[in-house]
Amino acid sequence: MKKRLSLSIFLVLILLMAVSVSAEEVKWDLGGQTIRIQTRWEDVTPLGERGAHNWYQPDERLLAHIKSVEEMFNCKIEFVARGHEGDAWAAIQEGSLLGETTVHFAHFSAGMVVPATAGALHPLNDILDDEFYESYPIMFQYPRLSGDSVGSTIYGFEALGHSREARVIMWNKSLFEREGIESLYDIYERGEWTWDKFYEIARALTKDTDGDGEYDQYGLGALGVKEVYDFLVSNGARFTQIREDGRVEFDLLRPEFLETMEFLQKIWSEGLVGDGISSNRSRAAMWLDIGTHISNPGRQAEFYAIQNDEWGIIPPPQGPNGKGEVNMHTRWVGVIPNTVEDPRAVIEVVSALFQTREPYIDKEEWEAKWWDRHLWALYDYESFEYLQEAMRNSVLVPDHVETRVLVVHAEPKAEAVFDQIIKQGASAASVLAEWEPVLQGYLDEMLKQ
Template sequence: MNKRMKSFATMLAAVTMMTTALAACSGGGNNQPAATNAGGNNSGNNNAAVTETPKEEVKLADGNITVLYHTSLEQYAENKAANPDAYDPLLESIPVFEQQHGGKVTLIAVPWGDQKSTLISMVNAGEQVDVAQAHDQNFPVYPLKKMVQPISQYVDLNDPFWNNAVTNAFTFGGEAYAVGVGAAPIVMYYNKTLFDNNGVQTPGELFAEGNWTWDTFRQIAMEMTQDTDGDGVNDQYGFGWWDGGYALMVGSNGKTILSYNEDGSISANHTSDNVKEAMQFTQDALLKDKYIDKDKEGDYFVAEFKNGKLAMTAEYGLNGFNAFKGDYEIDFVPVPKGPRGEDGVGPGGLSGWSIPVVSKNPEGAAAFIKLLSENEKEVATAKNVETFGQERVDRINELAQNILFAPIGVEMYWDANGAVLGGIKDGTPVGTFAETAKGILEEGINITLTQ
């Protein structure tokens, strides 16, 4: 699978809360701070536990809506047959919505990568679409091309039910175009057994002391990098993840690669001090401190973590307990805080829901979005508490409120990202490739804004 698509598919799985059905493929990062787009705005699963609050009775004049989505009912039935624990809140909400409102939900299912082009075609043709998914790769194109409408007309953005991070991330030109509750913070998983066996202080202990920073992360990562078989070559490493964890460090240092400004402009932040520090830290980890195996990438680190040869890695939310299941005791902490970062704020992924401009029933769309979001949160929370315990769910949900995330759906984003990663691994001075990457992305931004 294409690395970019794989990474976002991993995040989406976490965000849409297919809960225990997730055998998460660890990390292909999106490379971007928010899930690998180091950056962004925020997001979260919201409350740590299900609270029984009376459901608001919505009386709709029209219960007929059309939904654009990436999974058909037939595909979902096959998924459920293969894994009875699979749960898709949108698809499960369809019969409930129809029963409540007496209408018909028409589902238009297209492959994940075809959602953007399909919505654009349908809007241009004036065809009805009432609900469309908002994610990192179709924004800011949707609001720029006027595919979706400001959602505050139909949804109370001050309702504490909604995750403010999701709302903020999908705000463009001062208008919010999506709401949701789905968020997956990226966290640092560590092999507690391996740390204990080596007599090294664990990330959990450092975090409990209030001393979990880039500096302490670097220190213990170097201590855990060892030649355990005496052949003169390190075979145990302190850390490993996609792209050396560059996206994690950007997200934990208080900045996003892209900024969406109230005047509708978009800024590339490669030359900001926050981002340059993250670039330098990652380059040092690979080439100077050498606690990451610079010759390896991606899924290799999953295998090494499970084999007890990697002390720390990363994963979306609670998925690490599935992805890294093995004979060792593992746990997680937030990504360590950078010198310009804030406590509890870091990288992750999120997803929301928009109402297209061709909606013929926006009130029905808003009611459906609320219903599926309620199901998403309640089922996910109940399943996760049952599987992982309340304490871990509380920790994840707290982090989920403050995810840094910026949509990356601008032209030439990946070209700019490639320039960064190439410079990091080649040892090019940070200032040089930061300027190069910024220039590439600014060209892409201009194309995106004017096409």
């Protein structure tokens, strides 16, 4: 019988907090102005689990929350342009053509680059200060210039508080024990969780268990583009650098990048990766994944239907140039169109509406409630501690600008280039030397630099 983590060890159940400041304490009086909000996260609200409520179709409880924020700021709140980033951008452009503000706030991910480079968003460097960033719960105090910027100009801010998607190693504790392999927790605590140790363990756990001459148990479950990003971060690598004059340049031939490609080429060539086994978690000892996926209802069968095995969570192993960083799957940020007269006031309205930061929340109570959604799925306290650590140390690589180039524009795309190096055995230095100027050309055109 599997023993999942008991929430009572860490916290008591907390009732939903009301907005923790009164209308009298708020210094932004918007004089009855209508604030128009666009989001693709229509079912993420501060009132409960995702899907429990909908901003575009609010029930009585959500309407009461919206009204309380309207009274706090003396404004009206309207949700508009229901849809994804493209819909948000279309609505922003419509406002520009009409000479009015049709959207005051929108959520963007990698698509933020398009309105930012078109000059359609407010730069926030001089609007948001240290005190603002420190008002968030610790897990949402992101490093600046990590998914919120184009070059060194910040356009985005945390405005959702839903998930910091740190990618971690999920390891089959039961399989390790059956195979006589030491716990990764003990290895990590000794400071020995390195690429070399990862390779040693992956080598030991990759086996032909049924004697047919083919591996059917693997050290690592998959090695696609996301996993490549994860290993790059674990070796301190970055795709670009920002020069003193502000120019952004791809820098793929730095030692950390080449080392990563060569290491991944090695583990692939030795058959230590079960690529192509999809979500069959029983056939691999370790997987790279978003840490909070372990509590995702749609992912339960992957973790809880495997021979009653127990799973643990730990940050990825560090390469020779690692800085203790963990990769972040993606990041959604809030942006303010440049037609908005008082961007900071809108930021405050959104912060109160989504309840993301002080003074609109109590940070300790907020974090306890947030973890309540995930702790039930963890098997041990170490997973809780290491998932927290991974979130605190997560960075977005590639960032939104780089992702836009790599995924939308570049030919060949990242997947084909990485496969050529890692799976086909091509020289990393040669392939990347050819690819880098192609990427730079798209980047220069995008940033007009």
